[in-house]
Amino acid sequence: MFVIDCDYIPEPEPVKFPPELALLIVRKASAMAAAFEEQALDQLTKDARRALAQGAEPRRVIREMRL
Incomplete structure (x- = not known):
């Protein structure tokens, strides 16, 4: 590679x-960052509650959410 000195x-x-x-x-x-963290926390909690309400095992939720 050449460098041109101008x-x-x-x-x-x-x-x-x-x-x-x-x-x-x-x-x-x-x-x-604080706002993003709050949104992420809300979304993860919502997803976990939904999975548990649908009968998923807590260990499966933990594994699928990579907690």
């Missing part, structure tokens, strides 16, 4: 990432 293309200026923006991104990601 002196006529300027190096991009490094972007200074503001700490305030980083903090807001972390907070938003945390909130999104």
Whole structure:
């Protein structure tokens, strides 16, 4: 593989990432993860209840849900 060295293309200026923006991104990601976790918990519980109501053995539910 060849690397072309082009002196006529300027190096991009490094972007200074503001700490305030980083903090807001972390907070938003945390909130999104919490919401996803809550949805996943609700869905898994709903699926397990349905399987048990249909007569499935608890061990089978555990195995099928890979718990």
